[in-house]
Amino acid sequence: MSNPVYMNSMLRVLTAMGHKEPDRVPLFLLLTMHGAKELGLTLKEYYSRAENVVEGQLRLYRKYGHDCLFGFFHAPVEIQAWGGEVVYYDQGAPNSGEPFIKKPGDITALEPPVIAESAHLREVLKTINLLYEESAGEVPVLGVAISPFSVPVMQMGFEQYLELMQFEPGLFEKLMQVNIDFCADWANAQLEAGATAITYFDPVSSPTIVPRELFLSKGFPVAVKTINRIKGPVATHLASGRALSIIDDLVKTKTGAIGVSAEEDLVELKKACRGRLTVIGNLNGLEMINWNRNQAELAVREAIDKAASGGGFILSDNHGEIPYQVSDEVLGAISNAVNKYGSYSKKEGT
Amino acid sequence: MDIIAEHFKEALLSSDEAAARGLMNESKQQYTSLQFVEKVLTRVLDQIGDGWEKGEYALSQVYMSGKICERLIESLPGEQRFARKDKPKMAIALLNDYHALGKRIVLSHLRSGGYIVTDYDRVDEKELVERACEDQVELLLVSVLMLSSALSLKEVIQQIRYQCPAVKVAVGGAPFRLDNGLWQGLGADFAGFSAADALRIASSFNGGKK
Numbered sequence: 031m032s033n034p035v036y037m038n039s040m041l042r043v044l045t046a047m048g049h050k051e052p053d054r055v056p057l058f059l060l061l062t063m064h065g066a067k068e069l070g071l072t073l074k075e076y077y078s079r080a081e082n083v084v085e086g087q088l089r090l091y092r093k094y095g096h097d098c099l100f101g102f103f104h105a106p107v108e109i110q111a112w113g114g115e116v117v118y119y120d121q122g123a124p125n126s127g128e129p130f131i132k133k134p135g136d137i138t139a140l141e142p143p144v145i146a147e148s149a150h151l152r153e154v155l156k157t158i159n160l161l162y163e164e165s166a167g168e169v170p171v172l173g174v175a176i177s178p179f180s181v182p183v184m185q186m187g188f189e190q191y192l193e194l195m196q197f198e199p200g201l202f203e204k205l206m207q208v209n210i211d212f213c214a215d216w217a218n219a220q221l222e223a224g225a226t227a228i229t230y231f232d233p234v235s236s237p238t239i240v241p242r243e244l245f246l247s248k249g250f251p252v253a254v255k256t257i258n259r260i261k262g263p264v265a266t267h268l269a270s271g272r273a274l275s276i277i278d279d280l281v282k283t284k285t286g287a288i289g290v291s292a293e294e295d296l297v298e299l300k301k302a303c304r305g306r307l308t309v310i311g312n313l314n315g316l317e318m319i320n321w322n323r324n325q326a327e328l329a330v331r332e333a334i335d336k337a338a339s340g341g342g343f344i345l346s347d348n349h350g351e352i353p354y355q356v357s358d359e360v361l362g363a364i365s366n367a368v369n370k371y372g373s374y375s376k377k378e379g380t
Numbered sequence: 381m382d383i384i385a386e387h388f389k390e391a392l393l394s395s396d397e398a399a400a401r402g403l404m405n406e407s408k409q410q411y412t413s414l415q416f417v418e419k420v421l422t423r424v425l426d427q428i429g430d431g432w433e434k435g436e437y438a439l440s441q442v443y444m445s446g447k448i449c450e451r452l453i454e455s456l457p458g459e460q461r462f463a464r465k466d467k468p469k470m471a472i473a474l475l476n477d478y479h480a481l482g483k484r485i486v487l488s489h490l491r492s493g494g495y496i497v498t499d500y501d502r503v504d505e506k507e508l509v510e511r512a513c514e515d516q517v518e519l520l521l522v523s524v525l526m527l528s529s530a531l532s533l534k535e536v537i538q539q540i541r542y543q544c545p546a547v548k549v550a551v552g553g554a555p556f557r558l559d560n561g562l563w564q565g566l567g568a569d570f571a572g573f574s575a576a577d578a579l580r581i582a583s584s585f586n587g588g589k590k
Contacts, residue, residue: 117478122528127478188481192440196395241393241438270558272435292558293435316527316559348558353527 038168039097040226047263047286047308049342055334055372057096058172058310058346059361062104063123063354064090073354074118077103080156087161091169093358094365097344099165101158101225102174102351103150108216109184111148121354131186134194137201142212145219155223162224170227173220177232178209178256179249195240195248206252214259227263230256230285231350236271238291245276253283265289265310267350277302292317292348296336300343308342313364315347319355323363330367338372345372382420384410389424392445393437400448401455413456421449422493422579429489429576433557442575443481446488453492465494468518468585473500473508475522475536476529482553483523489575495582497521505536513544519585521550521578530555530562537567550581 037045037053045052065086066076076082087099106116106126115127131137145151161171182191182205194202217228233239235249257264266280267289273280274294287308290299296312303309313329321329330345337343345368384407391399407416428445431437474483480502490497500511512520524530533551540547550570551563563571572578
């Protein structure tokens, strides 16, 4: 049933996640870097102070009228807490540097970092807390935790991790236990700071990266254990990875939503998730760089036509982070198109 | 596909190196080692690489298959190994990023296909241009993970065109898979969307544009 009454962002998102139709399709512009542009700062400067990220997020929220505040800095902020290195780029998301687990044997002595002892994590918590206060409960504040099953790509490198996963079961289990403890603590600290929900980034669980059998024996039990310990709503994001063949499994992890890939069809995804998982996606963030206003409008309209019916859909990008190079014009066109085509009261047959 | 190839593919997809090795040994009644590599191993690797691009297989399976095949070939006595192919003269590099999985997969596939490839490992833009020009490589394969690294290839390719225009550049990595037109915008000569593409680019290389 359509709902023509204006909703604030929080109510809009909660209604959609309750698999009902809000006033219009919610829009998450997951902008982690554009705030730096707004403030005229380099990315490294921008991430150095919570106040910068808060101001950036608030300006972007006002500018585009979308439906979340994103407390996420960048993925390797967690690696910094483990003592690892972050490499900054002028016009791109920071990445983790040299893996700090040099050989599998290093795992035996690994202990999870204490959240309060990491200056970098404290800055993220401060950001979330300030955003929570600014939002006055009217806008969801999203936190992020990298899945214990996926973070080893940054901890030890992809190749070493794939071999560990398959051939070193004892060390793999030890690494997962340490990572689960950290991930749950980190997610809960963000919830306590004011995050409305946690985005559980878990690209390695995607069938793009490991076959379903390996996911079921490794990533799935880790997700179940971790999400069970997170004291708030969780949305799983596979960061551009495919999801369709593991939707039923993801439902069993008790996640509430799934960030989906541009490589899969929204009609099929929505059909598989309907009433069970909210679909978040799947505008192609990389193609966005070269879109003009018309292409942006067309992509938004197509996604809404395919997935908005019945609620359970949040329009967003496919990766969980919009590239730095995407122009303000395109972001504005996306936002305008959601207002133009996303109203449930104007849609027929909803 | 014959029964040996089917079983060999299953063994690779299950990361079962012992089974893959057993099949290679069993096939000696049917194939010479060279024939096995050409008719079974390389073709199966191609199928797995293509299957990943279509969403049928996972990246971990592509990676493990390449590693296993590389080890199988290395274990053959010298006289039974695939004839080494030194044409085109190739080098491969990971640009800026620390995460070398994609490069490693391509390298395994090319080596399993008999190609000699110089591995520059992780390099920055300046070093990449210098080494490719100095070595006078014919085909430079560049792997990237991060979008910022992919975009920095534009300048790399311009420098190569200026300093050593005979070098052709093939690019690959996640940004190119998610934006199929990106490689052309950067001025690359070829793009690989799977490890199988790297083998195809190498085998059909004629020094010119695709």
